[in-house]
Amino acid sequence: MKRGLLLVLSGPSGVGKGTVRKYLEADPSLKLAYSTSMTTRKPRAGEVDGTDYFFVTPEEFEKAQENGELLESAEFVGNRYGTPMKEVNRLRDEGKNVLLEIEVQGAMQVQEKCPDALSIFIIPPSMEELERRIRGRKSEPEEIIQQRLAKAAGEIKTMNRYKYIVCNEDPKLAADLIAAIIRRGMESDSLNAGDECGTV
Template identity: 55%
Template sequence: MKDEKGILFILSGPSGVGKGTVRKALFDQDPALAYSISVTTRHPREGEEDGVDYFFKTKEEVKKMIEHNELIEYAEYVGNYYGTPKTYVEETLAQGRDVFLEIEVQGALQVKENFPEGVFIFLFPPSLEELKNRIINRGTEDQSIVRNRLYEAKKEIEMMDAYDYVVVNDDINSAVRRIESIVESEHCKRERIASQYKKALGSVDL
């Protein structure tokens, strides 16, 4: 129905679970989804583009956005800031389009405070041993950062209870299919749409 607001979906999960890869595959399949690009102060990884994967900013720039209340969530994670610009999210939802955030767990919990009606999806590793290997083998960071990430990953998994759905990333296509099912089924949720259907009842003589 056309006067339905868009739904805010939040894809999150522990470091190393493959959030970025799943999000990219999802958007390749479904270009109608609006992806909210985060700001970050971390350095671009190989292949990452400014304005596509992230807006790469200085710490001073991000601190200014926080002061001006321009982020719906932000987090300092392994020494860097990550945040989600507010205006884009609100305007896109008002237009009736779904918005998709791919963010770290700390940030997701802040979004939940500001947008409790959002749909929170926790991406889970196929096995915890494999998550451990992925974090260790990322290779771009030194040992203390790896150790820190493993600890953060465990803490993040323990925060699963704040989420609506858990999707296992055992296979990218399966994970994407499950997320697409969640998007479709959320649009069928009775509490989102029942009032519109009931309105129609008044206009027909049954």
């Protein structure tokens, strides 16, 4: 059995990553799997430990990080999130293609530990269009919108550190392009022969 791919999907807030991912999820031929993340935040109603997240204490998270067990980690609103390396390697060993939809900071960590990762950065047709999409949510105050736009401008500057750049003018077309990248990777022996993430 061929080892599965590790796919990293990044892009600024409002670019449509979630919509593109739903199209990819709907294609069983891509053999996609999602690695369950570890978090220090408390479970929300209906969330299941080990399915939605691995819910841990801050001390347990710190220990996992110190032991080099996390592929990437980040902090949001006082809570810590990370991708367990063991879970990613388990899914890849089963022949599944693991898709991580993560921030630029985490993506850089993954690329350092897993040089065979297929990294894809989704860009908007223009900053004007990105602003239109963010404002279209009508769910955030002006201050937060400005913060998101400033962050997006900084993230877009990192796009050349990814293997592929896909413009999301139309989500279905963007998903089709990414699906083609995944299929090409599945057909390549060199991409499936990578060592486990984190090993040298």
